[in-house]
Amino acid sequence: MTQHDxxxxxxxNRPAVLERREPVLHAGADAAGPxxxxxxxxxxxxxxxxxENVLTEGEVAALIxxxxxxxxxxxxxEDPVAIAxxxxxxxxxxxxxxxxxxxxxxxxxxxxxMDVARQILADEVYIHQSRINLKPGFKGKEFYWHSxxxxxxxxxGMPAMRAVxxxxxxxxxxxxNGPLMLVPxxxxxxxxxxxxxxxxxxxxxxxxxxTGTPDNETLKALVDAGGIEAPLVQxxxxxxxxxxxxxxxxxxxxxxxxxxxFFVYNAVSNQVTSPFGGRRPRPEFVATxxxxxxxxxxxx
Amino acid sequence: MTQHDxxxxxxxNRPAVLERREPVLHAGADAAGPxxxxxxxxxxxxxxxxxENVLTEGEVAALIxxxxxxxxxxxxxEDPVAIAxxxxxxxxxxxxxxxxxxxxxxxxxxxxxMDVARQILADEVYIHQSRINLKPGFKGKEFYWHSxxxxxxxxxGMPAMRAVxxxxxxxxxxxxNGPLMLVPxxxxxxxxxxxxxxxxxxxxxxxxxxTGTPDNETLKALVDAGGIEAPLVQxxxxxxxxxxxxxxxxxxxxxxxxxxxFFVYNAVSNQVTSPFGGRRPRPEFVATxxxxxxxxxxxx
Numbered sequence: 001m002t003q004h005d006x007x008x009x010x011x012x013n014r015p016a017v018l019e020r021r022e023p024v025l026h027a028g029a030d031a032a033g034p035x036x037x038x039x040x041x042x043x044x045x046x047x048x049x050x051x052e053n054v055l056t057e058g059e060v061a062a063l064i065x066x067x068x069x070x071x072x073x074x075x076x077x078e079d080p081v082a083i084a085x086x087x088x089x090x091x092x093x094x095x096x097x098x099x100x101x102x103x104x105x106x107x108x109x110x111x112x113x114m115d116v117a118r119q120i121l122a123d124e125v126y127i128h129q130s131r132i133n134l135k136p137g138f139k140g141k142e143f144y145w146h147s148x149x150x151x152x153x154x155x156x157g158m159p160a161m162r163a164v165x166x167x168x169x170x171x172x173x174x175x176x177n178g179p180l181m182l183v184p185x186x187x188x189x190x191x192x193x194x195x196x197x198x199x200x201x202x203x204x205x206x207x208x209x210x211t212g213t214p215d216n217e218t219l220k221a222l223v224d225a226g227g228i229e230a231p232l233v234q235x236x237x238x239x240x241x242x243x244x245x246x247x248x249x250x251x252x253x254x255x256x257x258x259x260x261x262f263f264v265y266n267a268v269s270n271q272v273t274s275p276f277g278g279r280r281p282r283p284e285f286v287a288t289x290x291x292x293x294x295x296x297x298x299x300x
Numbered sequence: 301m302t303q304h305d306x307x308x309x310x311x312x313n314r315p316a317v318l319e320r321r322e323p324v325l326h327a328g329a330d331a332a333g334p335x336x337x338x339x340x341x342x343x344x345x346x347x348x349x350x351x352e353n354v355l356t357e358g359e360v361a362a363l364i365x366x367x368x369x370x371x372x373x374x375x376x377x378e379d380p381v382a383i384a385x386x387x388x389x390x391x392x393x394x395x396x397x398x399x400x401x402x403x404x405x406x407x408x409x410x411x412x413x414m415d416v417a418r419q420i421l422a423d424e425v426y427i428h429q430s431r432i433n434l435k436p437g438f439k440g441k442e443f444y445w446h447s448x449x450x451x452x453x454x455x456x457g458m459p460a461m462r463a464v465x466x467x468x469x470x471x472x473x474x475x476x477n478g479p480l481m482l483v484p485x486x487x488x489x490x491x492x493x494x495x496x497x498x499x500x501x502x503x504x505x506x507x508x509x510x511t512g513t514p515d516n517e518t519l520k521a522l523v524d525a526g527g528i529e530a531p532l533v534q535x536x537x538x539x540x541x542x543x544x545x546x547x548x549x550x551x552x553x554x555x556x557x558x559x560x561x562f563f564v565y566n567a568v569s570n571q572v573t574s575p576f577g578g579r580r581p582r583p584e585f586v587a588t589x590x591x592x593x594x595x596x597x598x599x600x
Contacts, residue, residue, distance in 0.1 A: 138516050142442075142551045175475040176528050178550060216438050220555040228476050228554060250478060251442045251551040254528060255520040 005276045006160075007153050009192045015215040016192040022161040024187060024242055026122035026267070033119025034112060043120065047187030047245035050231045054112045054238040055168065064170050066103040067132060067259065070094055081285045090136045095285045098130040098263070108263050109300045113166050113238060117265035120164050120240075124294035128152065128163060128266040129287055132170075134259045140178055140252030144213050147191060148264070149243040151212050154197060154277035156287040161187075162270040163243040170259040173232045178252035180239065183219075185226035186246035191218050202282045214246065222246055268294050305576045309454050309492045315515040316492040322461040324487060324542055326422035326567070333419025334412060343420065347487030347545035350531045354412045354538040355468065364470050366403040367432060367559065370394055381585045390436045395585045398430040398563065408563050409600045413466050413538065417565035420464050420540075424594035428452065428463060428566040429587055432470075434559045440478055440552030444513050447491060448564070449543040451512050454497060454577035456587040461487075462570040463543040470559040473532045478552035480539065483519075485526035486546035491518050502582045514546065522546055568594050 006021055024047070025031065029040040035051070043049040055063075071091055074082040081095040094100075098108040108114065108127055117125045148165065152158040173179045191214045198211065214222070233239045241247065243264070252258055266272075271292045275281050284290055306321055324347070325331065329340040335351070343349040355363075371391055374382040381400065383393040394400075398408040408414065408427055417425045448465060452458040473479045491514045498511065514522070533539045541547065543564070552558055566572075571592045575581050584590055 138519070142553055144553055174528075176481055176530060176550070181476055181554075216555065219438070223555050228474075230476060248553050250476070250553055253442055253444055253548050253550055254481075255516065255523050 003274060003276060007190050007192070007276070009150055009154050010195055010197050010211060010277060012192070013194050015194050015218050017218060018190040018192060020161060020188050020190060020244065025120055026162060031119045031122060034116050035119055040120070043240060043242070046184040048182050048184070048239060048241035050233055051116065051238045051240060053236065055236050057236065060170065060235045063103060063107065063261065066101055067170060070097070070101060070132070080283065085136060085139060085141060088136065088139045090139070091134050092136070093134065094132045096130055097132050097261070098127055104130070104261065106300060107261065109295055109297060111297070111300065113263065114265065114295055114297070116240065117164050117166065121162055121265065121267040123162070123267035123269050125265040126268055126292050126294055127288065128156070128158070128264040128272070130263045132259065132261050135178055135252050135257060137177070137255040137257045138253060140258065142178070142251040143249045145219055145246055145248035146213050147244045147246055150191065150193060152243065152287065154212065155202065155275050155279065155282050157272040157275040157281065158266065158270065159273060160270050161242070161244050163264055163266040165241050165243065166263045166265065167239045168261045169233050169235050169237070170261065171257055172234060173258060174256065175230065175232070177254045177256045177258045178249045179230045179232060179258070180247055180249050181228050181230045182241060183222050183226045183246040184229055186222045187242040187244040189222070190244065191246070197277045197279055199279060202286055219246070268292065303574060303576060307453050307490050307492070307576070309450055310495055310497050310511060310577060312492070313494050315494050315518050317518060318490040318492060320461055320488050320490060320544065325420060326462060331419045331422060334416050335419055340420070343540060343542070346484040348482050348484070348539060348541035350533055350537055350539055351416065352537045355536050357536065360470065360535045363403060363407065363561065366401055367470060370397070370401060370432070380583065385436060385439060385441060388436065388439045390439070391434050392436070393434065394432045396430055397432050397561070398427055404430070404561065406600060407561065409595055409597060411597070411600065413563065414565065414595055414597070416540065417464050417466065421462055421565065421567040423462070423567035423569050425565040426568055426592050426594055427588065428456070428458070428564040428572070430563045432559065432561050435478055435552050435557060437477070437552060437555040437557045440558065442478070442551040443549045445519055445546055445548035446513050447486070447544045447546050450491065450493060452543065452587065454512065455502065455575050455579065455582050457572040457575040457581065458566065458570065459573060460570050461542070461544050463564055463566040465541050465543065466563045466565065467539045468561045469533050469535050469537070470561065471557055472534060473558060474556065475530065475532070477554045477556045477558045478549045479530045479532060479558070480547055480549050481528050481530045482541060483522050483526045483546040484529055486522045487542040487544040489522070490544065491546070497577045497579055499579060502586055519546070568592065
């Protein structure tokens with residue numbers, strides 16, 4: 001039996017743009033939680049929000065120390081959770097950090113982060129994916145424009161737009177070292193992408209995004225409508241963005257690495273099902289199917 | 301007989317940093333010409349300078365029209381002066397534009413450009429290389445850090461640091477569409493690069509710079525000392541930079557192309573000789589050896 005798919009993508013050789021079916025704020029702008037009404041309204045309008053003073057300097061320093069331990073632990077061995085840069089071989093991402101490291105596990109439960117996700121999604125939440133992105137200096141590759149939801153829907157089976165991402169920089173972001181760029185307002189449309197998903201696409205797409213990217217014409221229309229913003233979020237602050245906000249980043253040829261922590265909070269009512277693209281699901285470390293029960297605030 | 305080489309590069313597997321032998325302002329900061337003493341001093345200090353009000357809006361519009369004619373003229377045929385993007389095949393550069401197009405020929409003789417080069421170099425000048433760079437939107441590739449002089453010395457036989465580049469944007473530059481980044485102060489040192497020059501390197505290096513690039517440690521030291529600047533030069537203005545200023549640009553994934561005109565003015569007393577790298581010279585359209593007589597102001 002064919003699953004009904006409200007957001008078809010990669011099925012046709014013509015792109016399409018569909019209206020978003022779910023709200024952005026699942027309990028509106030009056031929802032109780034860490035964010036003010038004004039912050040919630042900006043998130044709803046733009047599809048992203050910078051929140052300051054989320055972590056103290058000491059908390060950031062401790063996370064950087066843990067990251068160095070993690071990096072050292074992967075040296076000289078292959079591990080599926082550790083993804084390398086295509087050319088240099090340097091560590092690019094570490095997945096499921098909230099499951100393999102106690103400090104990052106506690107970070108995922110931090111009230112300034114997790115409670116914001118609950119406020120926006122109006123539900124208990126679990127971590128669909130977590131990772132540390134390490135964009136090395138000199139040879140850090142670009143990441144082409146994409147909506148995360150498009151991938152999570154097609155490849156992971158996430159039914160609806162009821163997830164939010166939190167990214168917390170561990171290094172200074174400048175205009176020069178490949179900061180995240182976002183298209184304000186792009187979260188209100190679903191861009192149905194052309195082309196098919198190759199089998200085991202994640203092995204390539206975690207290094208270089210090629211499928212699930214918008215066609216030039218649609219991207220240009222989104223940017224003409226909303227522009228491009230690259231908020232220079234600093235360590236201690238957090239960039240929140242909706243699961244469907246179009247984003248990407250240019251290459252980083254500066255000597256300065258760009259590292260950040262990335263948590264995807266999904267509503268428990270939006271647990272993943274069979275991938276809508278019909279392929280077998282991506283592996284557990286990229287998109288969990290085994291640990292979809294709500295995060296417990298007692299783990300803080 | 302071996303040529304004496306004051307700036308050896310690509311001869312060793314260890315990098316080296318040498319002091320610059322020539323001045324930056326060849327007749328000092330009192331030289332007569334379009335630039336003020338203050339502008340000359342900033343150029344001397346940083347190795348680059350933004351000069352505003354070089355062209356009128358009408359002049360820029362006319363150049364853009366000519367560029368579209370040029371672009372159309374290359375469609376569907378191969379021409380060595382027209383370089384394509386490695387992946388998309390889109391036009392990336394047109395070389396020797398001042399020889400193949402009358403409007404760009406006159407631009408090279410424009411008093412606001414050519415006379416600035418004469419003021420800095422304290423000599424009559426000729427065009428060592430000219431081109432239009434068209435960094436397409438969506439898929440514009442990065443250009444890694446390099447000193448132009450390093451290439452011109454090793455591959456073209458330019459003896460000394462007595463050349464200056466003028467770049468004039470034809471499109472808006474933003475932080476997002478891969479603007480030129482420069483390292484202030486880097487022009488005072490010569491970074492001797494590691495590795496050898498492959499035969500016919502220009503065929504690759506015009507698309508993607510790989511040889512003649514600084515090692516990570518030296519680049520980091522230059523950036524630690526001088527920082528990185530990406531001046532957002534707008535159409536009508538000009539970015540001047542010394543032949544030895546370290547520069548590069550990140551990829552451009554935005555829908556916005558980044559096009560500019562690029563002229564290299566060399567002092568006639570600094571005409572090229574045999575390439576110091578010992579290979580055969582690059583072709584005429586990349587680095588002239590046939591038209592090294594001074595530009596004549598009557599061609600304006």
